[in-house]
Amino acid sequence: MTVLTTTRPRSRGSWLKHPLVLAAALLMVAPFLWMLLTSFKGLPQLLTDPLSILPQPWVFTNWADAWNALPFGRAYANSIYITVLVVAGTLLTTSMAAYGFARIPFKGSTVLFWVFLAMQMVPKQVTLVPFYFLMAKIGWVDSHLALIIPAIMVNPFGVFLARQFIASVPVELEEAAMIDGASRWRIYWTIILPAIRPGLGALGIIVALDAWNNFLLPLVLLNSTDLFTVPLLLSQFQGQFGGMNYGIVMAATALSTVPMLIAFVIGQRQIIESLATSGLGGR
């Protein structure tokens, strides 16, 4: 499925639509542009003339002030390493489980898969309170482990999606390897994984976005500012400047969004396709 390329654009009549579409698209990005412009505005301008579009004068200290106000570098390091571990771990465990469910019959396999499908329907927030106390019991409150290990070990949607991918891998490939005496692990590692790599790429992008943007769990589980992830740290800016000097708040917001937006523009094709694929349940 390719959202971006398959049908050739028809030129007839489309010039008429362009101004409208352009206006709509501008409306979509206007909040981001406003964030960027505001991040260069000084307090006097914000107080006296909040409606002017361009900064007058341009204030370049907001970004540095925001970066220094709270441990931003630390939060970035936290978010990056948590996301990398969660993505790598989730791809491994979900593809393993998917292979087990799809190709290796064992007693209770079907029932177990139904449990996975059923629990996918249960909102995560339903188990929030007991989950918090479970983490407290294990000693993972105010620890990144609480954000990493459960995320890696529970992803029914990922299992479901990976199972769809594996279903399209020809069984004959496996049979040939089995006759050569390859173990199940070897088949999984050398045949299945390479065959579903594009699908896993899509799943990885979805998992990465979820891990990076997760807010409720870090909010509940983390106490030490040094452990905060980027969204959680950013939320701290809300009260920091009393709603007055929001040039700094917008600079902080820009600091947290601009790198992601640049990464998005670079990988736009894969990211958009991945989310379209997953939105359709891997069809």
Add this chain to the structure above:
Amino acid sequence: MTAAPLVAGGRPPARRGWRERDKYWGMAFVAPQALGMLLFTLLPFAAAFLLAFTDWNGFGMPEFIGFDNFADQLTSPLLGRAILNTMVIALVTVPIGLFLAIVAAVVLNKIRGRAFYLVLFFAPVVTSSVAIALIWQQLLRADGVLSGSLTRLFGIAPIDWLGDPILALLAVCLVTIWASLGLNVVIFMAGLQSISPSVMEAAAIDGAGPVARFFRIILPLLSPIVFYQSVVAFISSLQTFDLVFVLVNNAGPDNGTRTIVYHIYDLGFAKSQFGLSSAASIVLLGLTLVITAIQFGAQKKFVHYES
């Protein structure tokens, strides 16, 4: 075990006991996720049901109090308000958001430079809800650009969108639609790709205008995806939390943007009433299941599946 049935797992080699050992491989492959499911989802899930029948402040032993928490919550004006607000968010954002997305997908589908437009539409989807909330908080201030523009254009007195309970809820709906539009657009575009051009051409030759084609052909053919997306979008708006927590400062003025998940968070983590919080979360679960069931019931009537 001479004539083992052929299963998806492939033909077993003739060696004895192979299938016996193979099933342990199956269990081993599933084990990490199965263990995680048991420990981090099923166990807390069961505990939520147990906690809902207790009085517990987080210390000492939970005290069993029967259905008191449910009696309390089901008559609680706060939870009532939270359910009402959450339903308003879902009932406003899902139809409007999906309709706008279908229109945008149809228009963008055959336009030059759509990759460029898609990036612009999609940017909010990859942005964290906290950043989105902070950006819109500035836009929606009484002295912000939205209210200021309305004043300049129509001479309306400045509006403090986030200071009024009803306007704040509308603001949450507006931002939710903006933030999720791009995702729905690309999903519908993927769906449009599966409509064969010959169907559209045949309709055009028969004299169907763009509007007729949209309602008579595109919409029915997209209906399975529209249905699936409406279920997904409805369930995710039942879980609205981040936006109201940051954008409107907790529950907003007069609990005007208190949502069910905010209510669960508030009872549990702000007020340490974990029994009540668990009871409220069971209500959320029940609501989710009832609404999903209703949507699947409606599916038979409205969704067109190609045979």
